[in-house]
Amino acid sequence: MNAVFASAIEEWYRRNGRDLPWRHTHDPYAVWVSEIILQQTRVAQGLDYFRRFMEKFPSVQALAAASEDEVLLLWQGLGYYSRARNMHKAAKQIVAMGGFPTDYSDVRKLSGVGEYTAAAICSICYGRPCAVLDGNVFRVLSRYLGIDTPIDSSQGKKVFRQMADEMLDVQNPAVYNQAIMDFGAMICTPKSPQCTDCPLADTCSAFAGGLTAELPIKSRKVKIRNRFLTYLILTDAQGRVYIRKRGKGDIWQGLFEPFCHESDSPLDAAQAAALVPGCIPVKSVCGLTHQLTHQLLHADGYLCRIASPVPPLSGIWVERAELQDYAMPRLVVSLIEKIMSL
Numbered sequence: 001m002n003a004v005f006a007s008a009i010e011e012w013y014r015r016n017g018r019d020l021p022w023r024h025t026h027d028p029y030a031v032w033v034s035e036i037i038l039q040q041t042r043v044a045q046g047l048d049y050f051r052r053f054m055e056k057f058p059s060v061q062a063l064a065a066a067s068e069d070e071v072l073l074l075w076q077g078l079g080y081y082s083r084a085r086n087m088h089k090a091a092k093q094i095v096a097m098g099g100f101p102t103d104y105s106d107v108r109k110l111s112g113v114g115e116y117t118a119a120a121i122c123s124i125c126y127g128r129p130c131a132v133l134d135g136n137v138f139r140v141l142s143r144y145l146g147i148d149t150p151i152d153s154s155q156g157k158k159v160f161r162q163m164a165d166e167m168l169d170v171q172n173p174a175v176y177n178q179a180i181m182d183f184g185a186m187i188c189t190p191k192s193p194q195c196t197d198c199p200l201a202d203t204c205s206a207f208a209g210g211l212t213a214e215l216p217i218k219s220r221k222v223k224i225r226n227r228f229l230t231y232l233i234l235t236d237a238q239g240r241v242y243i244r245k246r247g248k249g250d251i252w253q254g255l256f257e258p259f260c261h262e263s264d265s266p267l268d269a270a271q272a273a274a275l276v277p278g279c280i281p282v283k284s285v286c287g288l289t290h291q292l293t294h295q296l297l298h299a300d301g302y303l304c305r306i307a308s309p310v311p312p313l314s315g316i317w318v319e320r321a322e323l324q325d326y327a328m329p330r331l332v333v334s335l336i337e338k339i340m341s342l
């Protein structure tokens with residue numbers, strides 16, 4: 001362990017760490033829920049979801065007993081819905097095991113739990129000497145130690161794993177892990193790190209060498225795939241709206257949406273109307289976008305009346321007021337809201 005590094009960030013954390021509800025407990029269920037929510041969500045947004053989640057499902061048994069639709073509805077708006085589906089699956093695994101596992105290797109086997117989450121749970125709840133390693137830790141260690149091995153290379157993963165383990169304060173793994181995470185999120189930030197207020201400035205390699213903007217290094221740029229989605233919000237003579245559940249093997253599995261067609265480029269109004277025989281577009285909202293990690297979604301929506309009898313479609317027809325009872329992707333919710341308000 002680098003004692004200077006560990007004591008400086010732990011001291012900083014005691015004075016400046018964020019006061020968050022999951023930090024007042026060692027209950028592995030609560031810590032697990034918070035870690036999964038925070039995997040791809042900022043703390044400010046995740047807080048509310050955490051509270052609502054714990055209120056609705058106060059125990060792993062309650063979560064295991066819920067339906068997937070209930071879990072997804074509560075998750076609506078958080079994105080990356082596979083997290084919710086995996087949590088639901090893992091809750092059933094935990095109940096079948098007779099309780100939350102306490103060994104790192106057993107925690108790691110739970111659906112949706114990777115190395116980082118398992119290390120966080122085991123250190124925070126059981127005091128095990130498991131070092132967390134995620135984007136925050138890569139950045140802090142790369143800068144502090146001046147490591148320029150690309151963090152997304154297999155060599156980089158090895159080097160940083162070894163460094164993370166070596167730097168860990170094995171006497172206080174819970175405090176150390178939370179400290180390095182908060183420190184990376186609040187002081188050693190991706191852009192404009194606060195080096196002049198940093199307690200590590202005197203011993204930091206990147207600061208000494210003027211390399212904070214260069215480190216950490218990534219070798220590959222993420223390739224973004226553009227996807228063009230045309231939504232037809234079909235309404236029948238009674239004013240009901242057509243929705244269907246998305247299938248497996250793509251984004252938003254298990255969530256509901258109106259009729260959707262994907263194409264290689266945007267469709268014009270006539271092409272959109274031709275997707276469902278007998279539909280008459282009455283309003284439209286075009287040009288919405290939604291960024292996912294490797295995909296940029298472009299969505300156009302058309303509110304359409306549909307003559308009876310309605311063509312055979314595989315989904316369901318629901319009252320407009322009942323749409324909110326179905327979990328839908330945020331992009332779709334916002335498209336429907338926009339088009340309905342025109």
Ligand code: SF4
Pocket residue numbers: 140143144187188189193194195196198199200201204205206207212
């Ligand atoms: S001095 Fe700057 S780069 Fe170094 S650890 Fe502190 S905030 Fe990060």
